[in-house]
Each structure stands twice: as structure tokens, then as C-alpha cells.
Amino acid sequence: MADLKSTFLRVYSVLKQELLEDPAFEWTPDSRQWVERMLDYNVPGGKLNRGLSVVDSYKLLKDGRELTEEEIFLASALGWCIEWLQAYFLVLDDIMDSSHTRRGQPCWFRVPKVGLIATNDGILLRNHIPRILKKHFRGKAYYVDLLDLFNEVEFQTASGQMIDLITTLEGEKDLSKYTLSLHRRIVQYKTAYYSFYLPVACALLMAGENLDNHIAVKDILVQMGIYFQVQDDYLDCFGDPKTIGKIGTDIEDFKCSWLVVKALEHCDEEQKKVLYEHYGKADPASVAKVKVLYNELNLQGVFMEYENESYEILVTSIEAHPSKSVQAVLKSFLAKIYKRQK
Amino acid sequence: MADLKSTFLRVYSVLKQELLEDPAFEWTPDSRQWVERMLDYNVPGGKLNRGLSVVDSYKLLKDGRELTEEEIFLASALGWCIEWLQAYFLVLDDIMDSSHTRRGQPCWFRVPKVGLIATNDGILLRNHIPRILKKHFRGKAYYVDLLDLFNEVEFQTASGQMIDLITTLEGEKDLSKYTLSLHRRIVQYKTAYYSFYLPVACALLMAGENLDNHIAVKDILVQMGIYFQVQDDYLDCFGDPKTIGKIGTDIEDFKCSWLVVKALEHCDEEQKKVLYEHYGKADPASVAKVKVLYNELNLQGVFMEYENESYEILVTSIEAHPSKSVQAVLKSFLAKIYKRQK
Ligand SMILES: [Mg+2]
Ligand SMILES: [Mg+2]
Ligand SMILES: [Mg+2]
Ligand SMILES: [Mg+2]
Ligand SMILES: [Mg+2]
Ligand SMILES: [Mg+2]
Numbered sequence: 001m002a003d004l005k006s007t008f009l010r011v012y013s014v015l016k017q018e019l020l021e022d023p024a025f026e027w028t029p030d031s032r033q034w035v036e037r038m039l040d041y042n043v044p045g046g047k048l049n050r051g052l053s054v055v056d057s058y059k060l061l062k063d064g065r066e067l068t069e070e071e072i073f074l075a076s077a078l079g080w081c082i083e084w085l086q087a088y089f090l091v092l093d094d095i096m097d098s099s100h101t102r103r104g105q106p107c108w109f110r111v112p113k114v115g116l117i118a119t120n121d122g123i124l125l126r127n128h129i130p131r132i133l134k135k136h137f138r139g140k141a142y143y144v145d146l147l148d149l150f151n152e153v154e155f156q157t158a159s160g161q162m163i164d165l166i167t168t169l170e171g172e173k174d175l176s177k178y179t180l181s182l183h184r185r186i187v188q189y190k191t192a193y194y195s196f197y198l199p200v201a202c203a204l205l206m207a208g209e210n211l212d213n214h215i216a217v218k219d220i221l222v223q224m225g226i227y228f229q230v231q232d233d234y235l236d237c238f239g240d241p242k243t244i245g246k247i248g249t250d251i252e253d254f255k256c257s258w259l260v261v262k263a264l265e266h267c268d269e270e271q272k273k274v275l276y277e278h279y280g281k282a283d284p285a286s287v288a289k290v291k292v293l294y295n296e297l298n299l300q301g302v303f304m305e306y307e308n309e310s311y312e313i314l315v316t317s318i319e320a321h322p323s324k325s326v327q328a329v330l331k332s333f334l335a336k337i338y339k340r341q342k
Numbered sequence: 343m344a345d346l347k348s349t350f351l352r353v354y355s356v357l358k359q360e361l362l363e364d365p366a367f368e369w370t371p372d373s374r375q376w377v378e379r380m381l382d383y384n385v386p387g388g389k390l391n392r393g394l395s396v397v398d399s400y401k402l403l404k405d406g407r408e409l410t411e412e413e414i415f416l417a418s419a420l421g422w423c424i425e426w427l428q429a430y431f432l433v434l435d436d437i438m439d440s441s442h443t444r445r446g447q448p449c450w451f452r453v454p455k456v457g458l459i460a461t462n463d464g465i466l467l468r469n470h471i472p473r474i475l476k477k478h479f480r481g482k483a484y485y486v487d488l489l490d491l492f493n494e495v496e497f498q499t500a501s502g503q504m505i506d507l508i509t510t511l512e513g514e515k516d517l518s519k520y521t522l523s524l525h526r527r528i529v530q531y532k533t534a535y536y537s538f539y540l541p542v543a544c545a546l547l548m549a550g551e552n553l554d555n556h557i558a559v560k561d562i563l564v565q566m567g568i569y570f571q572v573q574d575d576y577l578d579c580f581g582d583p584k585t586i587g588k589i590g591t592d593i594e595d596f597k598c599s600w601l602v603v604k605a606l607e608h609c610d611e612e613q614k615k616v617l618y619e620h621y622g623k624a625d626p627a628s629v630a631k632v633k634v635l636y637n638e639l640n641l642q643g644v645f646m647e648y649e650n651e652s653y654e655i656l657v658t659s660i661e662a663h664p665s666k667s668v669q670a671v672l673k674s675f676l677a678k679i680y681k682r683q684k
Contacts, residue, residue, distance in 0.1 A: 024494055025364045025501040026527055034508050096458045116438045117507045119461060123434065126468075130493035143484045147493075151472035152366055158465045159367040165459045166376050172455075185368055227655065 011076035031334030042087040043102045051079030057203035060328040078202040088125035123330045142205040160189025192225025225309045233258040266297045353418035384429040387445045391420030402670040420544040430467035484547040502531025534567025567653045575600040586684045596622030613629035
């Protein structure tokens with residue numbers, strides 16, 4: 001495991017070096033230094049779960065047989081493309097959300113002398129993906145499918161961002177819009193495709209599969225992604241800040257969280273008034289009132305029921321899949337997130 | 343001509359409608375309305391030169407024979423992809439430059455309730471390009487080359503933006519960096535590839551050509567793009583504001599303009615002091631001092647000499663090209679910009 005991660009990080013260094021010598025651009029010491037610092041700051045500092053899972057999944061699709069060095073390199077490169085995609089979205093998301101910190105350091109646009117240049121840096125991160133793909137996959141039979149895949153998933157993620165942004169338009173705080181269907185759409189598009197479907201789809205393409213034959217796999221992974229985000233919403237309020245590494249602010253931020261959606265579903269008229277009055281206020285007394293309400297409505301119990309039910313449904317769908325190795329991939333994803341505390 | 347443009351605008355409506363019904367996303371009335379308004383605001387309001395030139399160039403490559411309806415539609419769709427690319431860059435550039443107006447209306451991010459959502463809208467514009475390409479070109483032999491082309495040109499443009507942004511870093515106004523080589527690199531990457539090479543490359547691909555065989559064409563178009571941007575810099579100071587439709591502010595903005603580069607090249611020590619003291623100041627007296635200096639150095643004459651020389655070189659390179667129809671394409675581009683006043 002430690003070994004897998006250090007191999008994976010070595011591939012990062014190779015890809016970075018190649019990008020810094022990309023012949024499609026005339027580099028100068030200044031520009032090379034800027035991009036290198038920007039990459040090191042934004043790309044490799046996360047948990048790398050998405051990236052590593054491409055390698056894991058590919059291994060499982062190959063029924064656990066030893067991979068060649070080239071296969072490891074290529075699966076890692078695809079994994080890094082997903083990490084690059086994530087970095088691109090996070091750099092821009094932090095600008096749009098006026099966030100302060102990310103992964104325990106100031107957001108990139110908050111770094112002195114960066115500012116809104118971060119917008120173009122986000123664009124550069126995004127542009128590195130096709131550069132990596134062209135350099136290492138141009139000759140592969142699945143090259144065009146890889147390009148289509150990344151394009152489609154990026155489009156879906158940006159569309160999810162859009163509904164997230166336009167439902168929380170400044171000055172239009174309106175809880176009546178917060179339904180389970182809106183929540184599901186936001187998280188499905190903003191998170192599930194790129195975090196769950198994309199890594200497996202990359203591994204399937206590398207294994208020579210046609211993605212049109214794997215709609216069922218996509219559906220299962222999207223469902224898993226939705227479940228993952230519901231956990232995220234739950235932990236934001238009920239998780240241990242020490243364990244999850246941050247103090248949640250979804251209530252203050254008027255987020256369309258699964259919790260507020262469930263609260264709206266279960267509350268009576270009196271409780272509804274409390275929500276409408278106190279949800280989305282920075283004032284700690286308001287936040288406390290919302291949390292009391294969540295407890296009155298036993299949202300922890302509602303979540304546990306949801307978690308168990310989701311798990312059952314996912315296991316059943318996975319076991320209905322004809323291929324044992326695909327089952328193994330899906331089960332490994334599920335095992336990583338079931339009942340997670342962070 | 344009016345007819346070509348109205349046909350071209352009809353294709354816009356078709357592409358827009360298809361995007362608003364893209365099956366990769368679950369649309370709602372709200373999100374559809376947002377995207378439609380954003381597209382109408384940002385995509386079709388420019389001069390459309392880049393887009394229209396794909397259709398023109400393709401026609402010339404086909405030696406002027408009548409195009410089929412399908413050919414016109416496809417060439418127009420590629421033209422619109424370039425207009426979409428331009429809209430994407432402009433929406434984000436205006437945010438980074440804190441600009442106020444664009445094409446005679448407030449910049450998109452200045453529109454009430456848009457704000458930084460414009461960042462994600464820029465991303466959406468960019469994502470529409472592969473959606474259009476996939477829908478209309480997926481079955482073509484040159485599909486993968488189209489994807490590679492748009493990816494490479496976008497990468498070059500974003501890299502050009504980067505050097506532009508990092509050389510004018512807030513609080514680091516340093517004229518000693520402003521050389522002809524820096525100027526050439528900024529404009530070549532930021533403007534020339536997408537404005538001049540990309541339309542012709544699209545037409546060449548549609549005509550069944552392999553772009554690897556057209557490096558000379560690329561070089562000529564990049565040179566033309568550089569010449570175009572030098573004109574832009576010249577007109578910013580010496581053009582008629584009524585004709586060019588805006589009042590230039592390159593001096594105030596401390597731009598790495600061709601004029602300041604030439605001034606630095608030709609000035610003596612005394613004049614250099616004036617430039618260092620007054621270039622990049624908003625104060626009208628400072629701007630006036632810089633303009634007096636430009637006149638003392640006869641930059642209008644220097645520009646005219648550059649213009650004539652560039653023209654000669656370009657014509658010679660064009661006439662060295664073996665194909666008469668490719669020559670026609672290149673000459674048509676050159677004729678559109680030679681001695682332009684706006
Ligand atoms: Mg955020
Ligand atoms: Mg956000
Ligand atoms: Mg969260
Ligand atoms: Mg600008
Ligand atoms: Mg700019
Ligand atoms: Mg200009």
C-alpha cells in the first residue's frame with residue numbers, strides 16, 4: 001500500500017516534468033517556475049483516493065495478476081488525470097465560494113501575488129489532462145474514448161456546479177427549493193461522475209472494454225457517489241471535527257444538504273418555521289437551534305436507516321453483475337466508504 | 343455576405359438548442375434558462391470573423407465550388423466552436439482584468455446576480471465545444487484530430503495568458519522585462535494560434551488534410567496573428583477611437599505593447615527615464631508625456647515600416663506555398679487585415 005502510493009507519486013514527478021517541457025509552448029524560467037509551484041501546491045496534496053483507485057480497479061479487472069511496469073505507469077497516469085481534474089475544480093470552486101483554506105493550507109488564490117491569476121491556473125490544470133493523455137495514450141485504440149470520457153464527465157461536473165451555484169444565488173435564500181430531487185441532482189452531477197464513475201471507467205477502457213456495455217456499472221457507481229455525498233453531509237454536522245479534519249459549516253452556508261432536506265421532509269409546521277428562520281445564518285445561536293431540531297427529528301436515526309438501506313441495494317445490484325472481476329471493483333469501492341467516519 | 347452571416351447565425355440557434363437538450367445532463371427550467379441567457383449574452387455578439395473564416399476557408403480549399411448544405415452546416419459548427427472558445431476566454435479574462443465592458447455591454451460577471459458564477463459559466467462555454475464536436479463529428483475520420491487540435495490550441499492560449507498575467511503581476515511594474523521577444527511570445531500564444539491558425543486548421547481537417555503536412559501554413563498564420571496584434575497595439579494609441587470603437591488604455595494599464603517595446607528600443611537615456619516614470623500611470627498628464635515621446639521617436643513611422651515589411655514577407659511566404667487554394671486562403675486572411683483601421 002505504502003509502496004503503491006510511492007510509485008504513484010513517482011509518476012506524478014514524471015508527468016510534471018513532461019508538462020514543464022511541453023514542446024507546444026516556449027518556456028522561460030519564470031513560466032516554468034510558476035507552473036511547477038502551482039502544480040505542487042494544488043495537485044498532489046489530497047488523499048489521492050480517486051487517482052489510486054484507477055490502479056486498484058485495473059488490477060482487479062486483471063483478476064489480480066501482476067501488472068507490467070507500463071501498465072502501472074499508464075493506470076497511474078490516468079489516476080493523475082483525475083487528480084488534475086479535481087485540482088482544477090477545487091481551485092475554481094474556492095474562488096467562487098470565497099473559501100479560505102483547502103487541504104490545511106490557504107486556497108491557491110489567497111496565496112500572495114496569485115489572486116485571480118488562479119483562474120487561469122485552474123484552466124491550465126484542466127489543459128494538462130489532454131496533454132498527458134496525448135503523450136501517453138495517443139496510439140492506443142481507446143484514446144478517443146478516453147477523450148470523450150473526460151469531456152463528458154467534466155461537462156457533467158460543471159453542470160452540477162451550475163445548479164449548485166444558481167440554487168444558492170446570493171440574496172435568494174429560499175428553503176422551499178430544497179428537495180431530495182434537487183439534492184440528488186446536485187450531488188450526482190457535481191461529485192458522483194468524476195469521483196466514482198470516472199476512475200472505474202478509466203480502468204475499464206485500459207482493460208479494453210467498451211463503456212457502452214457498462215451502463216449498469218455506471219449506474220451503481222453514481223448511486224455510490226450519491227451515498228458518499230450523503231455521508232459527507234451527515235459528517236459535516238454529526239462527524240467528529242478531529243476525525244474529519246474540519247468544522248462543518250453547511251448550516252451557516254445555507255447548503256442544500258441531505259440533512260436539511262430530510263428535516264424539511266419530517267418537520268411539522270412549528271419546526272418548519274424554526275428552519276426557515278435559522279437555517280443559513282452565521283450566528284452560533286441560530287446554528288444551535290437548527291442542530292437541536294435535527295436531533296428532535298432524529299436525523300441520526302434517519303441517516304442510519306438510509307445508510308443500511310443504500311448498502312443493501314448496492315450489494316444486491318453489485319451481485320447481479322455477471323462479471324466477478326467487475327463485482328470485485330465495485331465491492332472494493334463500497335468497502336472503502338461504508339460506515340466511514342471521515 | 344449578409345446571407346453567409348445569416349446562415350451562420352441560424353447554425354448558432356441549432357447548436358444552442360441541442361446544447362440545451364444535451365442528454366448527458368438532467369435539465370430543469372431554471373438551469374436551461376440560465377445557460378440560454380448566458381450563451382446569448384456571451385457567444386454571438388462579436389464580429390464573428392474567426393467563426394465565419396472557417397466557412398470562407400473551407401470554400402476556398404474546395405476551389406470555390408458550391409458547398410452542400412451539410413458542408414456549410416459542419417464548417418459553421420466548427421466556426422462556432424471557435425466563437426465559443428473565444429467567449430470562454432473573454433468571460434474569464436474580463437474577470438481577471440477587472441474589466442467593465444465588453445462588446446458594448448457590461449462584462450458578464452458584472453451583470454447582477456451573475457458575479458463569480460461567471461467563472462463556472464466560462465467553464466461551461468469551454469465544455470460545450472466537445473459536446474458540439476461529439477454530436478456532429480464523432481463519426482468523421484478526422485474527429486480525433488479535431489479534439490487534439492482544439493486541445494492544443496486551448497493549451498497554447500492559456501499558456502499565453504499565463505505569461506501575460508505573470509509579467510504584469512500586481513506591484514511589480516518593471517519595464518526592463520518588456521522586450522520584443524516577450525511581446526512576441528505573449529501575442530503568439532495568447533492570440534495568434536486560436537485567432538489565425540485554428541480557423542484554417544479546422545477547414546483543412548474538414549477538407550481531409552493531415553495537419554502534420556501543413557507546418558508552413560501554421561507558421562504563416564502565426565506570423566499573421568503577430569502582425570494583427572501589433573496593429574491592435576498601434577491602433578490602441580494611434581487609431582481613431584470612433585473607428586475602433588473604444589478609447590485605448592494600454593499606456594495606463596502598463597501593457598507590454600509593441601509600442602512601448604519599440605520606444606524602449608529606440609530611446610536615449612533621457613527618454614528612457616520619462617518612460618520609466620510615466621508608463622503605467624492612470625494620470626492623464628503621464629499618458630500625454632508617453633504619447634509625446636512616442637511621437638518624438640516617430641513610432642508611427644516605425645510601425646509603417648514594420649507593416650510594409652511584414653506584408654512583403656507574408657506575401658513571399660504565401661506565394662512559396664505549392665497549393666493555389668491554400669494560397670487563396672492565406673491571401674484572404676491577409677487582405678482582411680492589411681492596413682486595417684479598426
Ligand atoms: Mg466550495
Ligand atoms: Mg462550491
Ligand atoms: Mg461537505
Ligand atoms: Mg482583458
Ligand atoms: Mg487579460
Ligand atoms: Mg489591444
